[in-house]
Amino acid sequence: MPNTTAYLIYDVFTDTPFGGNPLAIFTHGEDIASHHMQAIAREMNLSETVFLFAPTSDHATAHLRIFMPNGELPFAGHPTIGSIAALADSGLVPDDGRDFHLTCEAGTIICSFDNDTRIAKAIAPVLPYAVGTAPARAEIAKATGLTDQDFVNPPINNLWSSGPRFAFAEVKTTDTLHAIDINSSCFTPIGSGQMIDAALIVFCLAAYDDNIIHVRSFSPSEGIAEDPATGSAAVALSGLLHAKGLLPNGQKRILIHQGMKMGRPSQIMLTTIVENETLIEVSIAGAAVRMAEGRFLVPDEASHPH
Structure with missing residues (x-):
């Protein structure tokens, strides 16, 4: 039987529904095998899909893994901004502008969220x-x-x-x-x-x-x-x-x-x-706007295509 896992859809870099860049956010990444993450990103068919994990550092709130339909990225902007908004909307990070940390493959991201303006901010983990x-x-x-x-x-x-x-x-x-x-x-x-x-x-x-x-x-x-x-x-x-x-x-x-x-x-x-x-x-x-939430059916290992 397939397992179910929660996901959200946010429109990112906009304060208007159906604007910006849509993002799929899977809030319990630890429940999903890596090869299924890539398959799910292809299924969602958005520019990026992000999976949230428990933090890998004592100083971080969550760890991000970010996938395009055809591969994984070390860092990307709209998955980070969307994840900040989703975590703030869930009450898991400060929403009064105070700093908190997320991590990704590229490093640590210093973040903040202001609920009054609905603006999420992220300092790039690496300089260009x-x-x-x-x-x-x-x-x-x-x-x-x-x-x-x-x-x-x-x-x-x-x-x-x-x-x-x-x-x-x-x-x-x-x-x-x-x-x-x-x-x-x-x-x-x-x-x-x-x-x-x-x-x-x-x-x-x-x-x-x-x-x-x-x-x-x-x-x-x-x-x-x-x-x-x-x-x-x-x-x-x-x-x-x-x-x-x-x-x-x-x-x-x-x-x-x-x-x-x-x-x-x-x-x-x-x-x-x-x-x-x-x-x-x-x-x-x-800004980021919450657009949808649901459950995704994750196939068991026996049904994974080879």
Whole structure:
């Protein structure tokens, strides 16, 4: 007989139902075998599904394991923000803005939740860093249906990582950003070393003087045609902005708009702290709305497909 386990659905990086990025949260991860976690993530068919475990540290409230439909991630933003909100709604963490800790494969995440504003905040467990070589501009143009003239020069030469890794491309206008027509055949599985083998983040800084960035995120080879809100990409983007000299000393707050083209508008609050020209802290924050709750039937081991 199958076992049953509880799950929740939250819309993350939005305060409006049916906006933001939907997230499945399984609240008793210890009851589910690892191979079933990946199968459940494929079954839910959301950009990410998170499983909550008892803490692995005396200083943490819970441990997170995060899955895309096609693999596990060391850290991701919207599962973290959604988990913070779910834990706060269940009375398991402070909801008055005090800090508490969660853990994930990438490390410890310092978190907070303010019930008055419904804003969850997470300090990234690792600072963004450049890794590997970015796809050629011609490959990105082919993948997006754009021309070389649509992009800002010079090209971005590195991938950037915040746990997951991302390829970035900057376009000149938001109209161009919204005109992207993705060619999925240009993407290959992450880490394959062929063509575009990382999630592709296309962004526009036309409104940067107003502390606004417009973003779209694509990862079709990982089962995610387009992602309506990508918190870990926001963290990685801060590394790129710092490398471009666009983050001053002190604190800077940026509002990232994503998901508009998908009809799931999202807002990610990105905050950076720079001291003596060094990026020392990056956090993301946003609201989350509880949308559903239920029970999932987990097959017994004998029925697991081989």
